[in-house]
Amino acid sequence: MDQDDGPEILLTNDDGIDAPGIRALYDALSEVGSVTVIAPDRNQSAVGRSLSYGRTATDADDPELTTSMADGLFTSPVPHADHELGYAVRGTPCDCAIVGVNALDPEPDIVVSGCNKGANLGAYVFSRSGTVSAAMEAAFLGTPSIAISMDTLGIERDLEPADFERAGEIAAKLASGAPGTGLFDRVDYLNVNVPRPDVASDGFALTRPTEVYEMDATVEDGGFQLTNRLWQQMANRDIPDPDDTDRHAVLEGEVSISPMRVPYDIVETPEVRTILEKLL
Template identity: 75%
Template structure:
């Protein structure tokens, strides 16, 4: 799918519409196209590809209860107006669907982010709300980009300015795509940017690492989970190959993983020249 040179951009996220990362992307993307924001009204991190279809959201963010009549296939998605666009009482995938299918004109591309925290590895695709929104748009036939920033070990409160580099990269990708045929080869991109204090170290076209390590224990009558990979990330010690997304980010390079739905990693070599033109 070829993008217009003046695209209509749908912007969403999973950290909530008031998060600093989405404000930064809105400002950056507004310089390269018309931006409409449809994002969750509160933090919806790690909800994956869940939908509110057929369910009623509790206002306090609690469980979702079934609320779909047997003879009905339409379910409301409540929203309120926001200075950025629309604040939706729903999930990131809700936002991707209503934005891609419910707005006129329909968006040419969906951008999801910028997430507070990296989304690295194949295991994260269906868990991350940020990546899931981009994937949902891709399933609906709309090119998309998920943008996340590594904030591991960054203890300061984040401001939109901290996401400035991520916004510039997202804008460059959107502005540079027309005329390249990029989204004829790729359905969506998973982009991970090193943290705000990292020194720029170029770009890497990557594949999502397949290494996944979670541990669990039952101690003192309680279950607990331990993410061994994030322990290794914190120590800057990881078991990933050099062509993977996590390896690139720890080298302080911007990782760009070109992907196809449902979970297909694109051969990076044919698209490498496209990215050389875009970036």
């Protein structure tokens, strides 16, 4: 496809600009549109919707991010460096989304965030995941967006861009086709989760984020420890989620697509299902 005929795509993530998942999406999306990458220069996983804006204390690791709010300057620097894929930002995924949506010329038609190394499943994850938060930030700013993540539980080796090939194909279909279908008149963003690369694909499921959640905390040897019981259960493939939920779909080998309105509302209509079936 001629890139001139395709959408303007802003690509970001939370694993950092050198992660294999964003490389895979860049390659796939470049086949269907014009891609600009604005992504964190380092891993920013689980930072949620945090921003560099408003930081007032000097950070020894990031002194450039110190702001002067007390002086009435309601502006925060977001330092960046040129990168072979685009721009490596010393900031959060939401910083990247805001810069990309507001500072690019031409402005993006759609924002894609990912592909995350690890699934982002469940209602609890929406305020925690940097991947989903970047998509949500773009949606708040009025730009359609897609968060895409891949289950990697049980994979011991280092991942390569080729492992994210299926995620790239899905992202390309959605990013190139969805803006012209009316889908984003009905929803604000999509949370997409892809099964592990060694799991045979079995189509996609329109899902809602599961509400099953469990975190544990203990005191051991005078220190606090957190344990994610959900991920323990998911690693064993025995988590008791309802059939229509995102985690159930991924564990059954299906691509999970949750059509959302900001901030966390699931959109379930026959029209949305029909559009996605045509795209995928």
